[in-house]
Amino acid sequence: MDKWAELHRLRGVNKDRHILDLFDGSRAGDFTVEAEGMRLDYAKTNIDAQTRAALVRLAEESGVAEKRAAMFSGEKINDTEGRAVLHVALRAGEGAVIRVDGQDVLPDVRRIRAACAAFARQVREGVFTGQGGRITDVVNIGIGGSDLGPAMAYLALQPCADGPRCHFVSNVDGAHVHDTLRGLNPETTLVIVASKTFTTIETMTNADTARRWMAEKVANPAAQFAAVSTAGDKTAAYGIDPERVFGFEDWVGGRYSVWGPIGLSLMIAIGPERFDDFLAGGRAMDAHFMGAPFARNMPVLLALVGIWHNQICGHATRAVLPYDQRLARLPAYLQQLEMESNGKRVAVDGSDLATQSGPVVWGEPGTNGQHAFYQLIHQGTRVVPCEFLVARRGHEPDLAHQHLLLVANCLAQAEALLRGRSLEEARAIMAKKGLAGAELERQARHRVFPGNRPSTVLAYDQLTPFTLGQIIALYEHRVFVEGVILGINSFDQWGVELGKELALALQPLLEGKAGTEGKDGSTAALVGFLRG
Numbered sequence: 001m002d003k004w005a006e007l008h009r010l011r012g013v014n015k016d017r018h019i020l021d022l023f024d025g026s027r028a029g030d031f032t033v034e035a036e037g038m039r040l041d042y043a044k045t046n047i048d049a050q051t052r053a054a055l056v057r058l059a060e061e062s063g064v065a066e067k068r069a070a071m072f073s074g075e076k077i078n079d080t081e082g083r084a085v086l087h088v089a090l091r092a093g094e095g096a097v098i099r100v101d102g103q104d105v106l107p108d109v110r111r112i113r114a115a116c117a118a119f120a121r122q123v124r125e126g127v128f129t130g131q132g133g134r135i136t137d138v139v140n141i142g143i144g145g146s147d148l149g150p151a152m153a154y155l156a157l158q159p160c161a162d163g164p165r166c167h168f169v170s171n172v173d174g175a176h177v178h179d180t181l182r183g184l185n186p187e188t189t190l191v192i193v194a195s196k197t198f199t200t201i202e203t204m205t206n207a208d209t210a211r212r213w214m215a216e217k218v219a220n221p222a223a224q225f226a227a228v229s230t231a232g233d234k235t236a237a238y239g240i241d242p243e244r245v246f247g248f249e250d251w252v253g254g255r256y257s258v259w260g261p262i263g264l265s266l267m268i269a270i271g272p273e274r275f276d277d278f279l280a281g282g283r284a285m286d287a288h289f290m291g292a293p294f295a296r297n298m299p300v301l302l303a304l305v306g307i308w309h310n311q312i313c314g315h316a317t318r319a320v321l322p323y324d325q326r327l328a329r330l331p332a333y334l335q336q337l338e339m340e341s342n343g344k345r346v347a348v349d350g351s352d353l354a355t356q357s358g359p360v361v362w363g364e365p366g367t368n369g370q371h372a373f374y375q376l377i378h379q380g381t382r383v384v385p386c387e388f389l390v391a392r393r394g395h396e397p398d399l400a401h402q403h404l405l406l407v408a409n410c411l412a413q414a415e416a417l418l419r420g421r422s423l424e425e426a427r428a429i430m431a432k433k434g435l436a437g438a439e440l441e442r443q444a445r446h447r448v449f450p451g452n453r454p455s456t457v458l459a460y461d462q463l464t465p466f467t468l469g470q471i472i473a474l475y476e477h478r479v480f481v482e483g484v485i486l487g488i489n490s491f492d493q494w495g496v497e498l499g500k501e502l503a504l505a506l507q508p509l510l511e512g513k514a515g516t517e518g519k520d521g522s523t524a525a526l527v528g529f530l531r532g
């Protein structure tokens, strides 16, 4: 039988009921799951015990447990590229053994982590210096997974960022590198070129620009460059001293790579000990993911809630709304993690996907979003499932009253989405304002909130390195589970290739070195307009 059939049936039967009516005495507890101090509340969704059971069955029938075991044991589950998927190895604990092609990969992981930690300490303690003295600034040049992870985490962990300042340059737009370097002193800046492949044109172009910038002031610019890559031959050809090259293996996907050497800038900023706490948070989530039964398993449940909303209810987008300003880059990070992983129309076996692919993910921190796009979330015609994140405590004890306001706003938004405001309530408000008759009716309709809109809340004590590790690993595993259920390979990204090829081919046209024959009329005309 079609594994989706029961869920579609349940959706049909329960479509019009109100989520609020599902609340009996025990729902809040029953639809909340905890893992190491982190709490996921999915009670404000239209999922009841029967639907949850059907969703759990879907995960079981899709082989989530088997695929999970295969991933953690180093099998080559990325089968369009013939690679294992082992970002979990980057945070594995002492004593763990994970084999790829019969070889334990962890000794190398530990060795490189120790090398990164030693270098990070040298930079932080002023043992490694620039040609003008102690390193004051670190510029990480990378894009996609070689940028978003460390950039997001650096902002998230500002309260413990006591090393040199970090900056992140990604865009090939010269404005990015120009505006970043403008305020920096080349004699005290360390540049980290972060690229898994060391061929990405944006990164290599920006690295060249940074090298020229440094060469203007510094006798030996290469001495202030480090590299993070899987391609040791290419980093050597680029002239970076192997002592400052930190390698990793191709079984770490770019968007899963912040746990290893790609996190070097973060490690320099917060120190290796706190970086270890970050890894420990990820490891704690791994243990939970491996051990908890599906019905109490946070990543599995988050994935199932996502499947329910997207593939079953047809809500094509999901808003990620951190009530935590330092998670401002989390939505962008998750856009890569989720959309590059699960935005695919072909199943593992090459057939067309039987359902929609993963959702469009977007968002901004609260409360800012409330004053911008929440209008659509509350009163638009489309339902946008919302994912709130919020901490019990901030890092500014003297501003606790602001944190309280933040939390109140977060809970209020989830409550407003759930409850809404009925036409009767809106009429009463208008009547109080002195309106009557047709005008009261007209004005009241604008003030109705349909409610019955689903949301989840991920709550934690405080945004620490450990918590951030938990959050990222939670989302990684969520994406994994969704991918298994959808039947796709979450670990390749062929969809980014065509644009790269065409961009290369368009360069000579823009330089006027080649004609636009063979191009469609629109592209040819735009080349004509944009040619310098």
Ligand SMILES: O=P(O)(O)OC[C@H]1O[C@H](O)[C@H](O)[C@@H](O)[C@@H]1O
Binding pocket: 142, 143, 144, 145, 146, 194, 195, 196, 197, 198, 199, 200, 203, 254, 255, 340, 493, 496
């Ligand atoms: O780290 P790199 O090899 O430079 O790759 C950087 C990024 O670009 C690619 O095009 C992929 O879409 C991303 O998954 C990757 O993270």
